[in-house]
Amino acid sequence: SQELEQSPQSLIVQEGKNLTINCTSSKTLYGLYWYKQKYGEGLIFLMMLQKGGEEKSHEKITAKLDEKKQQSSLHITASQPSHAGIYLCGADIFGTGTASKLTFGTGTRLQVTL
């Protein structure tokens, strides 16, 4: 079974619409990373969360960490074609205190239509 589940698996939204991607863990989340992947490219680091209730934003992307639910959400406001790609969450579920041993979710594929 997958220790980190992402939902939805894929998403098609119209440009300008808001969307949310979830990453849920079956174990305690000590540190949570969000990455974005474009076809043919590696993973680009977006944001890192480590404390329950923490929320970070960068441009139109906001990530939150709900410690009680062992879940993180990634919210995109007013989506643009440049937001298209695969979003992956990676987490430290072993309590290493570093990014050295990350477990990854299966990814959410986002398409943004005009």
Added chain:
Amino acid sequence: NAGVTQTPKFRVLKTGQSMTLLCAQDMNHEYMYWYRQDPGMGLRLIHYSVGEGTTAKGEVPDGYNVSRLKKQNFLLGLESAAPSQTSVYFCASSYSWRGGYQETQYFGPGTRLLVL
């Protein structure tokens, strides 16, 4: 500063052939990793290294070998390729304990491998 680079970008192999994937990083990172990415499976760790001359098994090490003779390079070898090894392979690197969670893993662009 090139970050993490991978060679080759794409390769087609026949079953039983061997090959080596090269990963190089110029950030002086201690840790390096090899992952494979398959549909519906996410990223799975194959092998990793915590320093020059050291390697360790990850989640799916069977059929692969690795070497880290130099700090900046991490090689992934397939001795006898099988169709089940068709995948996208990613290399990553990071600092060790320094900076805690502030130090993320940095990824290369990936190598697409098709084994016929």
